[in-house]
Amino acid sequence: xxxxxxxxxxxxxxxxxxxxxxxxxxxxxxxxxxxxxxxxxxxxxxxxxxxxxxxxxxxxxxxxxxxxxxxxxxxxxxxxxxxxxxxxxxxxxxxxxxxxxxxxxxxxxxxxxxxxxxxxxxxxxxxxxxxxxxxxxxxxxxxxxxxxxxxxxxxxxxxxxxxxxxxxxxxxxxxxxxxxxxxxxxxxxxxxxxxxxxxxxxxxxxxxxxxxxxxxxxxxxxxxxxxxxxxxxxxxxxxxxxxxxxxxxxxxxxxxxxxxxxxxxxxxxxxxxxxxxxxxxxxxxxxxxxxxxxxxxxxxxxxxxxxxxxxxxxxxxxxxxxxxxxxxxxxxxxxxx
Amino acid sequence: xxxxxxxxxxxxxxxxxxxxxxxxxxxxxxxxxxxxxxxxxxxxxxxxxxxxxxxxxxxxxxxxxxxxxxxxxxxxxxxxxxxxxxxxxxxxxxxxxxxxxxxxxxxxxxxxxxxxxxxxxxxxxxxxxxxxxxxxxxxxxxxxxxxxxxxxxxxxxxxxxxxxxxxxxxxxxxxxxxxxxxxxxxxxxxxxxxxxxxxxxxxxxxxxxxxxxxxxxxxxxxxxxxxxxxxxxxxxxxxxxxxxxxxxxxxxxxxxxxxxxxxxxxxxxxxxxxxxxxxxxxxxxxxxxxxxxxxxxxxxxxxxxxxxxxxxxxxxxxxxxxxxxxxxxxxxxxxxx
Numbered sequence: 001x002x003x004x005x006x007x008x009x010x011x012x013x014x015x016x017x018x019x020x021x022x023x024x025x026x027x028x029x030x031x032x033x034x035x036x037x038x039x040x041x042x043x044x045x046x047x048x049x050x051x052x053x054x055x056x057x058x059x060x061x062x063x064x065x066x067x068x069x070x071x072x073x074x075x076x077x078x079x080x081x082x083x084x085x086x087x088x089x090x091x092x093x094x095x096x097x098x099x100x101x102x103x104x105x106x107x108x109x110x111x112x113x114x115x116x117x118x119x120x121x122x123x124x125x126x127x128x129x130x131x132x133x134x135x136x137x138x139x140x141x142x143x144x145x146x147x148x149x150x151x152x153x154x155x156x157x158x159x160x161x162x163x164x165x166x167x168x169x170x171x172x173x174x175x176x177x178x179x180x181x182x183x184x185x186x187x188x189x190x191x192x193x194x195x196x197x198x199x200x201x202x203x204x205x206x207x208x209x210x211x212x213x214x215x216x217x218x219x220x221x222x223x224x225x226x227x228x229x230x231x232x233x234x235x236x237x238x239x240x241x242x243x244x245x246x247x248x249x250x251x252x253x254x255x256x257x258x259x260x261x262x263x264x265x266x267x268x269x270x271x272x273x274x275x276x277x278x279x280x281x282x283x284x285x286x287x288x289x290x291x292x293x294x295x296x297x298x299x300x301x302x303x304x305x306x307x308x309x310x311x312x313x314x315x316x317x318x319x320x321x322x323x324x325x326x327x328x329x330x331x332x333x334x335x336x337x
Numbered sequence: 338x339x340x341x342x343x344x345x346x347x348x349x350x351x352x353x354x355x356x357x358x359x360x361x362x363x364x365x366x367x368x369x370x371x372x373x374x375x376x377x378x379x380x381x382x383x384x385x386x387x388x389x390x391x392x393x394x395x396x397x398x399x400x401x402x403x404x405x406x407x408x409x410x411x412x413x414x415x416x417x418x419x420x421x422x423x424x425x426x427x428x429x430x431x432x433x434x435x436x437x438x439x440x441x442x443x444x445x446x447x448x449x450x451x452x453x454x455x456x457x458x459x460x461x462x463x464x465x466x467x468x469x470x471x472x473x474x475x476x477x478x479x480x481x482x483x484x485x486x487x488x489x490x491x492x493x494x495x496x497x498x499x500x501x502x503x504x505x506x507x508x509x510x511x512x513x514x515x516x517x518x519x520x521x522x523x524x525x526x527x528x529x530x531x532x533x534x535x536x537x538x539x540x541x542x543x544x545x546x547x548x549x550x551x552x553x554x555x556x557x558x559x560x561x562x563x564x565x566x567x568x569x570x571x572x573x574x575x576x577x578x579x580x581x582x583x584x585x586x587x588x589x590x591x592x593x594x595x596x597x598x599x600x601x602x603x604x605x606x607x608x609x610x611x612x613x614x615x616x617x618x619x620x621x622x623x624x625x626x627x628x629x630x631x632x633x634x635x636x637x638x639x640x641x642x643x644x645x646x647x648x649x650x651x652x653x654x655x656x657x658x659x660x661x662x663x664x665x666x667x668x669x670x671x672x673x674x
Contacts, residue, residue, distance in 0.1 A: 002340075002466060002467025003339075003340055003466050003467060004466065004467055006467065006468070009418060009442065010418060010419065010442040012467075053657055055653060055654070055657065056657070081346060081347060081525075082347065082525055086447055089651065089653075090427040090428075090651045090652075090653065091427075091447065091449065091649065091650065091651035091654075092447040092649070093649065093650070093651045093653070093654050096528070096649035096662055097649075097654070097659070097662060099528050099662075100528040100530050100649075100662040103527060103528070104527070105346065105347040105525040105526065105527045106525070106526065106527065106528055106664060107446070107448075107455060107458070107459065107525065108446060108447040108448050108455070108649070108664075109444070109445060109446055109447060110423055110428065110429045110445040110446065110447040111444075111445050112428065118444060118445070121444070122444065122459065125462065125463060125466065126462060129339060129340050129341065129462065129466045130339025130340060130341055130343065130349075131343070188418075188419055188442040188443070188444065189442065189443065190440060190441070190442045190443065191433070191436050191437040191440070191443055193437050312428065312429070312430065312433035312434075312437075312445070313428065313430070314426065314427045314428035314430045315427075316392060316426075316427065316430070317392070317428075317430050317434070320390055320392065320393070322434070325433055325434060325436075325437040327443060327445075
């Protein structure tokens with residue numbers, strides 16, 4: 001009576017894989033100067049997106065991504081059964097206020113930078129189970145994130161080399177029946193905490209969660225890294241990416257040949273001043289919808305494992321000396337079923 | 338091929354309704370002096386729950402509720418497929434840090450005070466679809482909420498009569514196969530914003546969302562209020578409860594005979610100094626698990642509509658003059674299927 005086969009405790013294989021009906025990526029000015037500049041559906045030169053505050057800008061950015069994805073698919077918002085999303089702002093107000101304007105039934109998530117994978121996990125469950133159409137989406141904004149998590153921009157705070165740059169960007173994926181690729185399998189993440197307390201070193205904190213999820217997914221599916229055209233992490237950055245490769249190698253799993261990190265792809269790490277790379281919910285979301293899914297549509301990639309990573313800390317838990325619990329959910333996309 | 342019948346855009350009726358396998362409620366000192374004092378599984382006299390900070394206390398409270406629910410059901414945490422939860426703290430750290438210690442695959446939600454219904458919505462979808470066991474849970478803590486949303490306790494800020502008192506409490510529900518009652522139907526909420534900007538008047542802000550969800554649920558199901566033994570809102574408080582009854586009456590729906598609000602049930606509004614009543618994710622969660630579900634287990638209630646309400650604002654959106662978007666998800670419980 002189930003609509004999926006349970007390959008392990010938290011890896012599910014869908015009997016009727018939902019498909020990516022349409023998708024869109026919207027990015028800010030700095031992302032528009034990076035390697036993926038030409039891949040985004042829209043690059044906005046004004047980081048305020050025509051709004052008066054950074055928070056309203058982030059909300060506008062998110063709405064733009066959802067509306068563009070719906071437009072590209074020729075779908076009316078009334079035809080969407082549910083919008084599943086979240087963001088980094090306190091109380092997830094960027095997506096909440098946009099959901100108000102979109103008037104679509106709404107499930108709010110909080111998974112930090114893992115949110116794109118978490119929303120795809122939930123949306124693919126619902127569509128595979130019988131809904132017609134669900135939108136999975138998320139966003140982040142450099143300026144609202146800096147203000148909330150670190151310092152006001154005007155302060156000009158210094159950043160250590162391990163720090164990452166929150167992406168101003170949003171990505172939206174419409175899951176339904178029809179279109180490509182398919183979401184064939186998903187693995188729900190478990191929180192892993194390697195004990196790191198430096199909030200400027202998220203890559204190191206999140207890498208073990210990525211490795212845990214990838215290992216569990218591969219084992220449940222019975223696959224090797226080479227069975228995938230590409231494996232993508234969300235936003236481990238330059239440092240976290242190296243740690244992930246090394247950690248998996250210790251377990252006899254070599255992903256070095258076909259692995260990339262969205263945080264390393266969205267900026268030119270040699271020329272753009274972003275230290276260890278991109279981060280934020282919008283990082284993996286906008287790379288997925290500007291690069292990965294288009295590559296699958298043109299069959300340049302046919303089987304992909306997408307594992308967005310999230311650090312579930314807050315400024316207050318850091319102040320209280322807590323370490324950084326991290327999580328990664330894995331979504332397996334395939335152009336054929 | 339679907340595991341549910343879609344009664345409307347967002348009301349689903351399960352073919353194999355998941356059941357409430359076990360549940361638990363844990364509460365703080367003030368709640369332990371209220372009308373439900375004897376109903377909680379545990380009342381803690383120390384609001385710090387043995388921890389050093391209010392935030393760690395909230396996390397401990399949440400963990401206690403989940404562990405107690407698992408213990409009561411004789412379930413090991415390894416047997417739980419997924420924990421679905423969220424809380425009011427920035428970045429949902431109360432539940433995130435507890436999920437780290439529980440080592441259960443985790444989906445984090447943010448639905449403000451609607452979280453208990455949202456987590457039940459997601460958990461019932463997953464269990465009805467084929468998972469063995471999912472835990473839906475949430476919590477709130479008066480002291481961490483006051484500190485984050487309003488003033489430090491030491492400041493002794495005054496509160497207007499429309500304000501509500503954040504419940505120190507947590508509730509956890511284990512959904513699986515076996516046990517009672519069943520989750521038979523669910524309705525996903527839509528954001529409704531009546532334009533209220535006073536963050537001390539959440540009841541008025543949330544009442545229209547509750548009414549919208551109840552109306553849509555009743556219409557989709559083809560039911561009248563009298564078909565339910567009781568209809569419960571999450572935390573509209575004294576004022577919001579009255580508004581909800583009046584608003585639905587305008588639409589020809591009379592719920593006055595069999596309707597109660599969890600925020601009005603958890604405290605003695607005449608004797609305890611809580612102004613308009615209880616609020617917070619833990620309010621509806623602890624009333625559900627201390628009163629509603631036990632009443633269903635003993636067949637004093639047989640068909641219940643539980644619609645937790647959430648106000649999706651943040652202190653910053655209030656400062657920026659925004660109104661309060663609200664949401665309510667409805668869960669229909671039944672002792673027979």
